[in-house]
Amino acid sequence: MSHTTDVPYVPVVHSAVVSAEVVPMVQKLQQLIEASDLSLILQVITVDKKLSQKMRQQLSDQYQTPLFIIDDKLQLSLLTHQISVAPDWKSLQRRVVSAGRKSELLLQACKLTDKSQVLDATAGFGHDSLILASTGAQVTLLERNPLMALLLMYEQQLMTQQANWQKLMARLKVICADSAQFMETLSFARQKGQALNTLTYDVVYLDPMFPENSYENMATGKGAKVGKHMQALHHIAQPPDLSEEQKLLNLALNTLVPGGRVVVKRPAAAPLFAQSSPDESWHNDVLRFDAYFNLA
Ligand SMILES: C[S@@+](CC[C@H](N)C(=O)[O-])C[C@H]1O[C@@H](n2cnc3c(N)ncnc32)[C@H](O)[C@@H]1O
Known part of the structure; x- marks a missing residue:
């Protein structure tokens, strides 16, 4: 595997830390791990005390690997280096409902319709995927880190139980895979003459990791600090x-339909992705979306 810098990789032992009432949800986690063949082994620790911030910090100090926590609201969080984070898709409800090209730079760059097929090749917490899917587009979420993939799969199952989220959830497909390997496999399948409609996408979206200080103004060293979700990700990717x-x-x-586009998210002042100039770019003070067109 080429991603020597990402941690952790197979085989890994991880721990689900749960209070006794949520033990059935651990079985759900186990089922997801088996169904998707994720490289994770769960080791369950039952904590009788309330999972307060202090308790989480203690657990984080005590165990040297990232931990999963299921709280009494059944939310699954990842705890690493004293930071606990969850996809928490519910918190994006207002953005998802009102998302449009005026309010979301991402949608200006991607230009989706409800017929679009999108490959989110760096899914992370799935937040951008939700905005993409709010247009009616079908979104495949690729995430190579099994911890993050499990968070996404669990969140999708949880949110599918909410009536007003079901349609959106049905448009998302989470796959634990390295996107380079995934796209290479699609390319081989195309060469073998398999049906193109399942092997190409209208938009491939990339939001790769970038150095932690990328949002800071290079001259002053001041500027936006990365949020809690990104801080946690920096410990594992x-x-x-x-x-x-x-x-x-x-x-x-190569994975695009003719006329399709690759859209790359960058901090506003970040260097060009792959040192390649985009065909079009959208930006605000913090972020930039660079689009590369398949003009074939
Ligand atoms: C900056 S985060 C993406 C955040 C995401 N856009 C969101 O809205 O939550 C990048 C994520 O992509 C994943 N990733 C990086 N390279 C990848 C690859 N080659 N294939 C699949 N996932 C990858 C990392 O593990 C990380 O979770």
């Missing part, structure tokens, strides 16, 4: 190097 960026961009361009 690393930015790609130039050759990985080039590989990802080439594969992504």
Whole structure:
């Protein structure tokens, strides 16, 4: 496996920390792990005390690997380096409901319709995927880190139980895979003449990791700090190097239908992805979305 910098990789032992009432949800986690063949082994620890912030910090100090926590609201969080984070898709409800090209730079860049097929090749917490799927588009979420993939799969199952989220959830498909390998497999299948409609996408979206200080103003050293979700991710995933960026961009361009686009999210002042100039770009003070077109 080429991603030597990302932690952790197979085989890993992880711990689900639960209060006794939520033990059945651990079985759900176990089922998800088996169904998707995730490289995780759960070791369950039952905690009788309330999972307060202090308790989480203690657990984080006590165990050296990232931990999963299921709280009494059945939310699954990942605890690493004293930071606990969850996809918490419910918190995006207002954004998802009102998402449109005016309010979301991401949608200006992606130009989706309800017929679009999108490959979110760096799914993370799935927040951008939700905005993409709010348009009616079908979104495949690729996440190579099994911890993150499990968070996504669990969250999708949880939210599918909410009547007003069901349609949106039905448009999401979470896959634990390295996107370069996934797109290479699609390419082989196309070469073998398999049906193109299942092997190509209208948009491939990339939001790769970037150095932690990328949002800071280079001259003053001041500026937006990365949020809690990104802080946690920085402990388990690393930015790609130039050759990985080039590989990802080439594969992504090859995975498009004619007229499709690759959209890359960057901090506003970040260097060009794969040192490639985009065909079009959208930005605000913090973020930039660079689009690369397949003009074939
Ligand atoms: C910056 S985060 C994405 C955040 C996401 N856009 C969101 O809205 O939550 C990048 C994520 O992509 C994953 N990732 C990075 N390279 C990948 C690859 N080659 N294949 C699949 N996932 C990858 C990382 O593990 C990390 O979870």
